[in-house]
Amino acid sequence: xxxxxxxxxxxxxxxxxxxxxxxxxxxxxxxxxxxxxxxxxxxxxxxxxxxxxxxxxxxxxxxxxxxxxxxxxxxxxxxxxxxxxxxxxxxxxxxxxxxxxxxxxxxxxxxxxxxxxxxxxxxxxxxxxxxxxxxxxxxxxxxxxxxxxxxxxxxxxxxxxxxxxxxxxxxxxxxxxxxxxxxxxxxxxxxxxxxxxxxxxxxxxxxxxxxxxxxxxxxxxxxxxxxxxxxxxxxxxxxxxxxxxxxxxxxxxxxxxxxxxxxxxxxxxxxxxxxxxxxxxxxxxxxxxxxxxxxxxxxxxxxxxxxxxxxxxxxxxxxxxxxx
Numbered sequence: 001x002x003x004x005x006x007x008x009x010x011x012x013x014x015x016x017x018x019x020x021x022x023x024x025x026x027x028x029x030x031x032x033x034x035x036x037x038x039x040x041x042x043x044x045x046x047x048x049x050x051x052x053x054x055x056x057x058x059x060x061x062x063x064x065x066x067x068x069x070x071x072x073x074x075x076x077x078x079x080x081x082x083x084x085x086x087x088x089x090x091x092x093x094x095x096x097x098x099x100x101x102x103x104x105x106x107x108x109x110x111x112x113x114x115x116x117x118x119x120x121x122x123x124x125x126x127x128x129x130x131x132x133x134x135x136x137x138x139x140x141x142x143x144x145x146x147x148x149x150x151x152x153x154x155x156x157x158x159x160x161x162x163x164x165x166x167x168x169x170x171x172x173x174x175x176x177x178x179x180x181x182x183x184x185x186x187x188x189x190x191x192x193x194x195x196x197x198x199x200x201x202x203x204x205x206x207x208x209x210x211x212x213x214x215x216x217x218x219x220x221x222x223x224x225x226x227x228x229x230x231x232x233x234x235x236x237x238x239x240x241x242x243x244x245x246x247x248x249x250x251x252x253x254x255x256x257x258x259x260x261x262x263x264x265x266x267x268x269x270x271x272x273x274x275x276x277x278x279x280x281x282x283x284x285x286x287x288x289x290x291x292x293x294x295x296x297x298x299x300x301x302x303x304x305x306x307x308x309x310x311x312x313x314x315x316x317x318x319x320x321x322x323x324x
Contacts, residue, residue, distance in 0.1 A: 001027030001151075004089035004118075006076040008038045008097065008110025011056055011068040015096030015133040020061040022143045023093060026151075030089065031059065031066040032080040038073055039099075039206060043113035045078065046071045053079060073114035081121055091151065092118035095128035096139055099206035100164050102129075102303040103183035103295075106317055115160040116319055126150055126161040127317070131307065132206075135167035142312060146176070150314075158322035164303060164313040173310060180315035183302035188292040195287040202291035 003023045007016045011033040023029045035054070052070040059066035067084050069076060077092065097111040106112050115125035126147065130139050142165065150161050166173065191202045298304035306313035 001091070002085075002087060002089045003027050003029050004077070004080050004085065004092045004123075005029060005031045005033075005064070006073055006080070006092060006094050006114045007033050008041060008073040008094075008114065009133075010034050010037050011059070011066065013096075013098065013133065014136065015098055015128075015130060015139075017060055018133075018136055018139065018143070019093055019096050019128060020059075020064045020066075022147065024061060024063040025144060026147065027090075029061070029064040030080060030085055031056075031061075031064050032076040032084055033066070033068055034073060034076065035068040035070055038110050039097075040108045041072045041074070041110040041113060042108055043074045043116055044072045044110075045074045045117075051075060051079060053083060073110035074117040077114055077117040077121065088121075089123060092123050092125040093128065093147070094118075094125060096133065096136070096143075096165075097127070097129035098133040100129055100131055100187050100304070100307060101127060101162060102164055102187050102307065102313065103298065104186040105188055106162070106182050112160070112162065112317055116317070119158065119160060119319060119322055122157070124155065124157075124160070126163065129162075129164045131165065131167035136165075138168060138170050138173055138312065139165040141170045142173075142176075146312070146314070155316065156318070156323075158320075158324065159316045159318040162303070162313075162315050162317045164307050166307050166310060166312065168310065173312065175311055176314060177306040177311040178314045180303040180306050180313045181301060182315070182317070183295075183298040183304035185295060185298060185304070187295050187304055189295070191291045191293060192288045193291065195289050202293040206292075 003026060005016065005020055005023055007013055007019075009015060011031075013033070016031065016033055020029055020031055035052070054068050056066040056068050067080075069079050071079065073094070081088065092115060094111045094115040097109070101109045101111055109127075111129060112127050115127045118125035128139070128143065130136055146163060150163075155161065188206075189202075193201065295304065297308065303313040303315050
């Protein structure tokens with residue numbers, strides 16, 4: 001069996017390494033992963049510029065052939081099929097993600113997005129996620145038997161398997177619940193807090209530390225390349241930084257949000273006044289710190305509820321566009 005492994009947490013992710021260690025027991029393994037943190041990219045692909053592809057000779061799973069790319073998780077699948085692999089894989093494993101992929105968060109998931117990209121290319125896929133890759137005890141025990149079982153099952157060509165592992169003592173797992181449907185809510189509620197406004201509520205979003213480290217390194221590389229006069233060294237795929245810069249908008253006093261600048265007023269100045277107001281307006285800006293609050297409950301029968309109750313969740317994610 002020829003297996004392609006991809007993820008969204010990056011080539012050095014502990015979850016990716018664990019998945020590769022398991023997969024080499026099943027067949028020939030190829031790993032193509034982003035060179036940095038790429039969470040929440042869904043099925044985004046690169047269409048401009050270039051993608052840097054590098055072999056990773058020091059990948060810690062000796063029997064796996066590993067490559068990193070400067071693109072998205074879905075790019076990993078496309079680059080693997082078009083450039084890295086000489087033959088098409090029999091299956092794509094995506095993960096193991098650092099954080100659940102349940103509920104509405106599935107729509108944003110780069111892990112799931114890469115698995116769906118495999119379906120687009122006619123390849124079956126399984127997405128694997130841990131509550132946190134800091135505690136992989138449950139996935140270490142159950143990953144191989146679950147993978148072996150799912151590989152023997154028939155599944156619609158427009159659907160992937162989606163597996164989520166709780167973080168706890170493996171002896172405390174209550175079992176495996178199948179046919180779980182996505183919860184009708186997000187597991188992670190993102191909190192946007194203006195920087196400097198006080199204490200930031202919630203916890204860091206999964207992958208925040210990795211994204212910040214990449215951003216800091218990119219800034220150093222960019223500065224060094226500019227100073228050395230070698231612009232080809234400058235990263236051409238900027239990544240998310242710790243804060244989100246937002247430009248544009250306005251305030252109620254500016255006349256741009258309350259509608260007065262866009263409508264004719266009683267003095268008859270009309271659109272001329274609007275143009276003047278817009279020309280004199282200084283765009284507002286803000287830096288927002290990102291954090292999250294995790295859900296604690298969900299509806300019965302859902303993937304999220306299963307993990308909350310101490311079960312491994314197995315369900316399907318379907319693509320309506322690919323459905324026959």
